[in-house]
């Protein structure tokens with residue numbers, strides 16, 4: 066499957082992706098840091114679904130289930146698009162994955178402050194986890210590192226798409242390929 070070529074990125078598709086990206090970053094800029102309207106509501110939903118799913122396997126890991134839950138969907142999507150060789154959709158899923166890290170960082174940074182309203186009303190995941198690991202005092206630093214990873218990950222996805230587009234221009238389609246179509 067690795068030898069399978071990526072679907073070519075047309076100029077029109079790249080423009081659409083760029084517009085979507087611009088809208089996404091505009092939304093990010095006007096949103097409360099770490100909580101993008103709509104997107105993070107979905108993330109929250111997957112987060113809350115993650116706890117009870119993980120508890121089926123291990124009650125000790127329940128606290129981690131929310132974070133795992135919110136990361137699972139974008140990962141599955143990214144893998145699926147990777148296998149289908151759809152670069153733009155794959156990049157969008159990767160950007161969603163790393164946007165999640167901003168949301169996770171927001172929650173982590175609250176581990177000592179305990180100011181965020183919790184949907185479940187129960188335990189604060191990161192207060193519990195960081196206390197368990199004895200690193201609660203580093204909540205802000207770790208959250209800062211997560212934010213850095215989030216931005217680097219989103220940046221890497223954008224660079225990768227740009228590179229794919231540029232690589233497509235260097236390798237024009239072979240005419241035989243076009244007439245055969247691609248399934």
Ligand SMILES: [Zn+2]
Pocket residue numbers: 112113116131132190
């Ligand atoms: Zn949770």
